[in-house]
Amino acid sequence: MAEAVSTPARLAVVVGGAGGVGWALARALAENPTYDRVIVLSRRFPADWPATDTQHRLVWMPADILDEDSLGAAAVRIAALGAPTLILIATGVLHGEGLAPEKTLRAVTAEALSRVFLVNAVGPALVAKHLLPLTPRDQPSVLAALSARVGSIGDNQLGGWYGYRASKAALNMLIRTLAIEHRRTRPLGVCVALHPGTVDTALSAPFKAGVADGRLFAAEQSAAALLAVIEGLGPQANGGFYAWDGAPIPW
Numbered sequence: 001m002a003e004a005v006s007t008p009a010r011l012a013v014v015v016g017g018a019g020g021v022g023w024a025l026a027r028a029l030a031e032n033p034t035y036d037r038v039i040v041l042s043r044r045f046p047a048d049w050p051a052t053d054t055q056h057r058l059v060w061m062p063a064d065i066l067d068e069d070s071l072g073a074a075a076v077r078i079a080a081l082g083a084p085t086l087i088l089i090a091t092g093v094l095h096g097e098g099l100a101p102e103k104t105l106r107a108v109t110a111e112a113l114s115r116v117f118l119v120n121a122v123g124p125a126l127v128a129k130h131l132l133p134l135t136p137r138d139q140p141s142v143l144a145a146l147s148a149r150v151g152s153i154g155d156n157q158l159g160g161w162y163g164y165r166a167s168k169a170a171l172n173m174l175i176r177t178l179a180i181e182h183r184r185t186r187p188l189g190v191c192v193a194l195h196p197g198t199v200d201t202a203l204s205a206p207f208k209a210g211v212a213d214g215r216l217f218a219a220e221q222s223a224a225a226l227l228a229v230i231e232g233l234g235p236q237a238n239g240g241f242y243a244w245d246g247a248p249i250p251w
């Protein structure tokens with residue numbers, strides 16, 4: 001009798017999968033036959049989790065990106081399912097209780113700067129530390145972290161938003177740096193920072209009144225555009241910063 005050969009599961013991971021763009025990415029990936037399982041990591045269970053995921057394509061695991069124990073535990077559970085070929089980091093913060101983008105230097109505080117840096121730069125670096133080693137050595141893989149165009153130093157003509165801008169610039173440098181290291185053991189691995197466009201989510205809600213007509217994407221629109229960009233990334237894209245339409249963004 002021929003021995004059954006089991007094919008490894010094809011996995012995508014979405015960190016921050018309960019957020020606006022993150023959840024849209026997870027749902028789009030769950031419809032994509034390229035992946036057997038889409039693993040959603042978030043602090044809270046996504047509110048819109050489908051009752052009818054009969055194929056069990058979506059898998060939820062709790063994780064706080066600032067808690068390495070939770071990331072380590074999720075990594076162990078993911079590794080038991082297979083080697084992910086796509087890791088999306090869709091966490092981030094712009095405003096919250098006691099936190100608002102600074103219009104002037106006078107509004108800058110150590111507490112707010114530290115909080116934004118922790119979530120937007122430190123957290124994604126810790127995610128990469130725990131999840132990148134799970135990617136296969138001999139197959140193409142992508143890690144994409146959601147950054148923001150306002151994190152571009154070269155593109156900054158308006159000023160303001162000190163913490164958010166600087167934390168995304170720091171994220172971009174972390175991605176660039178880990179991309180170089182990752183390539184040494186994963187020649188087919190690609191790590192990038194992506195700008196999702198201005199997207200209608202909780203993060204952009206207080207600012208969307210000022211967005212020009214037609215420039216505010218639905219989360220589903222942004223997710224589809226980002227996944228198309230990711231699909232087209234070749235090895236030369238490693239360490240780059242790209243917009244939702246695939247155009248490179250200056251550092």
Ligand SMILES: NC(=O)c1ccc[n+]([C@@H]2O[C@H](COP(=O)([O-])OP(=O)(O)OC[C@H]3O[C@@H](n4cnc5c(N)ncnc54)[C@H](OP(=O)(O)O)[C@@H]3O)[C@@H](O)[C@H]2O)c1
Pocket residue numbers: 016017018019020021022042043044063064065066090091092093119123146147148149195196197198199200201202203204
């Ligand atoms: N929306 C836009 O216009 C826009 C534009 C440019 C860039 N971006 C970037 O795109 C990404 C996604 O943003 P979004 O619009 O989808 O925002 P969102 O709906 O607010 O989602 C952000 C998610 O990050 C999660 N998060 C924050 N801290 C976390 C932590 N310590 N551990 C785990 N999860 C944590 C939040 O989890 P909880 O739900 O538990 O709070 C939330 O689900 C962000 O990096 C953002 O900076 C967005």
